[in-house]
Amino acid sequence: MHLLFGRSNPEEPPGFREGMDWGWLGPTLEAGLARFLFLEGLALDRRASWWGYYEMTPDHNPILGFVEEGLLVAAGFSGHGVQQAAMVGRLMAEEVAFGQAQSLDLTPFRLRRFWEGKPLRERGIV
Numbered sequence: 001m002h003l004l005f006g007r008s009n010p011e012e013p014p015g016f017r018e019g020m021d022w023g024w025l026g027p028t029l030e031a032g033l034a035r036f037l038f039l040e041g042l043a044l045d046r047r048a049s050w051w052g053y054y055e056m057t058p059d060h061n062p063i064l065g066f067v068e069e070g071l072l073v074a075a076g077f078s079g080h081g082v083q084q085a086a087m088v089g090r091l092m093a094e095e096v097a098f099g100q101a102q103s104l105d106l107t108p109f110r111l112r113r114f115w116e117g118k119p120l121r122e123r124g125i126v
Contacts, residue, residue, distance in 0.1 A: 002048050003039070005032050008079060020051045054079060059119035064088065064109040065095055072096065073111070 009024045033039050057063060057076035062084075067073050072095060074088050081088075091101040100106070108120045 002045065005036075006052075007031060008054050014056075018051075020049060025049065058114065060122045061120045062088070062109055063111045064091060065101070065106045065111075067111045 005028075007028055009021065009027075012021075029044070055076050056078045060078045062076045062078075062080075063073050065073065072092060074092050077084060087103070091104060091106065094101040094103060095106070113119060
């Protein structure tokens with residue numbers, strides 16, 4: 001049996017990097033142990049340790065909707081994708097079925113916000 005948990009390193013510089021950050025594993029484990037006391041005394045299976053991409057847009061909000069004809073995008077969730085997946089699936093289905101989302105105005109989440117110099121301020125993370 002394995003338990004999967006992790007967290008992002010706030011000191012990680014912007015850019016693209018691949019591979020396990022073994023130096024960040026210690027602080028991550030400490031945070032896990034502080035929260036989940038039952039982990040104490042369990043072994044770490046380093047062969048089962050892995051890393052994943054943490055996609056972030058410059059304003060830490062997703063890009064949603066058609067970015068050009070025939071190319072629908074739902075990306076850049078900064079780790080919130082699982083939490084928002086159900087609604088984003090609905091919104092993307094509406095984009096396809098109706099030509100634009102019906103349940104929520106996606107204007108603030110369109111890719112063109114970056115070209116227009118109108119990034120979306122993150123208000124949900126404190």
